[in-house]
Amino acid sequence: GHCDTAPPDVLDRVRTLLQLCADRYYISPGESNSELFRRGWSCSYGPLGVELKRNLLQQWWHSVTGSRAWVFGVNTLSSSPVRAAGGARVVQSEPFQQILDQSELSREQLIQKLNRLLLSSPSVRTSLLQGALEQFVPSLEMVNKKLPFGLAESGPCFQPSDGCSAEVTQTSLVWFCSPRSSSQWLDHWARHRLKWWRKFALSPSDFSSAEVPENELEEKTSRGVKILYKFPWGLESLETLWCRGDAELLQVHKGIRSKLQTRDGRKSVPHVVSVSGNMDRGAMAYLSNSLQELRREDGRKRLQQRKVLKLHPVLAPVKVALDVGKGATVEMRQICEGLLQEFLEAKISAWPGYLEAVPTSLELLNAKYDEMGVLFTVVIGEKTLESGLLQVRSRDTTIRETMHISEIRNFLSKYVSAADKL
């Protein structure tokens, strides 16, 4: 693994992050989940991790499909019967067993039958490229045979690894353009993607882009750019852009150039620029980027360590936690329930801390919500019953503000949508 030769403070930093992710419901507890997550693979996420990934994928979708006129969503199958030999295949156990159980078959017949079963089993996809290339022809009709246009998709893919296959949530934009413009489009999308990643970062400079050196270019590609994130253990690529030429498009459509030609008067076949990302690693990058460890002395001169997950407001899985102070009464809980309902209806993701009912100090509560990356904490107390006033604490400023109960929903809605527009 990456960490084995890393210095101890790097190991510490990674361990702290993974422990926090498991403790605070980002990933399900368990060694293997941490390992998968660190390698940029899909794992069992906890509810906060699910929401973070959903938010990230939603932002990606809007940024790509909403960036230009002709970017369409596609949705292809994750396994498909018409792919070439090799790769991973979805094999049904029953027919497989039936062949093994046929004792009258010779060794050769057995091998022949098994080979045939394997080849007729659907392949699982390793990327979203193939599906988009297949969708090129119907899409070309839709845009009245004019370039450029793009096809966007996100979904699980399977990466072969150590004889096993790892699941990864990929995003893909496949951009079709004229041959002479493809290099410019690669630059356009590389800038677009880097800007997007940095938009949600606490330290934008940890995200960078780099041209792929000529000797590392993949087969059939003429240029490549990687969007990189500086993890504690080193650089990893989050998104990769390639100028792919027309070879794969021709291959998928069996070389029938006439099907692929556009209205621009030339006889050329479009070139393909692919932009594919790993959103499991993307979620990990933002978690790593947003974890702040602050040290300070408390009143008794003891060193206190405060960990805060400063996720961007649009990515933060929980926007507001609802809690009650000490000596909570039935009325206070009812106010919490009413507020929760209001938040849910306004689609503000809220954490019903008042239901946990383990009395704890305000300090421990704040520490917990900071580690969860909760933007605001609302505490209902005696005062709320008397005057309708409540305390709202901000994760980022740690300042407590007093607000009237009727204002809180609007305040949160405006805060989140303002952050989205920055």
Place this chain on the structure above:
Amino acid sequence: GHCDTAPPDVLDRVRTLLQLCADRYYISPGESNSELFRRGWSCSYGPLGVELKRNLLQQWWHSVTGSRAWVFGVNTLSSSPVRAAGGARVVQSEPFQQILDQSELSREQLIQKLNRLLLSSPSVRTSLLQGALEQFVPSLEMVNKKLPFGLAESGPCFQPSDGCSAEVTQTSLVWFCSPRSSSQWLDHWARHRLKWWRKFALSPSDFSSAEVPENELEEKTSRGVKILYKFPWGLESLETLWCRGDAELLQVHKGIRSKLQTRDGRKSVPHVVSVSGNMDRGAMAYLSNSLQELRREDGRKRLQQRKVLKLHPVLAPVKVALDVGKGATVEMRQICEGLLQEFLEAKISAWPGYLEAVPTSLELLNAKYDEMGVLFTVVIGEKTLESGLLQVRSRDTTIRETMHISEIRNFLSKYVSAADKL
């Protein structure tokens, strides 16, 4: 198939619907698609189908996770190494071939090695239930060992069929509650789900619910309710709810009752109510439900047939189409581009019809957008250049309104969010 014995008008209706879906970018053209689609399986969707399914899944997610305090999202792997024998498995071709190529192996050794490879290959999931049951223990910690709570997930599953496996986009809510309350919770969720399906329907009465007769109960279930849709060819189930008892939960956690016990003072293990839906069939149900075929005579007494896809405003994939009248000028196109940018920024899904540039009559244009289910069509003409006024046509009323260009974005935003709140 279902349709083989159906009367001709049913076949007609189904054919019309599927043709429209293929022509208007809901599904990719191709014969096999229609069969998959009719059987409620995932197919290659066109961009409008992708957006419809996205909207549907998003609504489902909000309605389930936003309905109560303790419903959490989970995200489990679509293939997992720790499941029992049988089912479909993701097998890597290379190690498989390597075993077949080992000529020194005897027939028995060959079979043994292949069996071992199959068993060590990850299983693909056929439902989301197993994943949620596995997440029960960490989730129980999160809610401080109190019931009830639920785990929600959506994603692709593989249904075995004819020795092959079909992909289906499933939704799942797994609800954990006390044994004595499970039947009441089943009723609660059945009402909740039926109300949700009807909310977006043009003819709500085509959606119904029915108790599963006792002799049709699945193994380990004590009650079941199905949410049904009346397709032209008959009833099909969109969502199924089961009272599952505690047997499967115990099985997943190897019978260790102490891990599963809650804080309610009793020694009982929670019961499980499962709610699982097929959103490929769901999308199809809404397409079928919203297709209106209207006949009327035109000015020359010819019978005209108008097809309108009256999808609910929150489900409709395209909220507004932007087009130019005859004799379009560069300035008119620039206005379209400006408006498109405004719509994309406001996350209003817009169709840039002005880019298609094939001159067509307004009548044909309206017919096309009606079949696409586009809510509003905005036409930029001479008048817009002069006075800033444009024509806005509503799909549902067919009425053309004149509006100032500065009002249109707000008008659309308000229309869609008002429809969402109904």
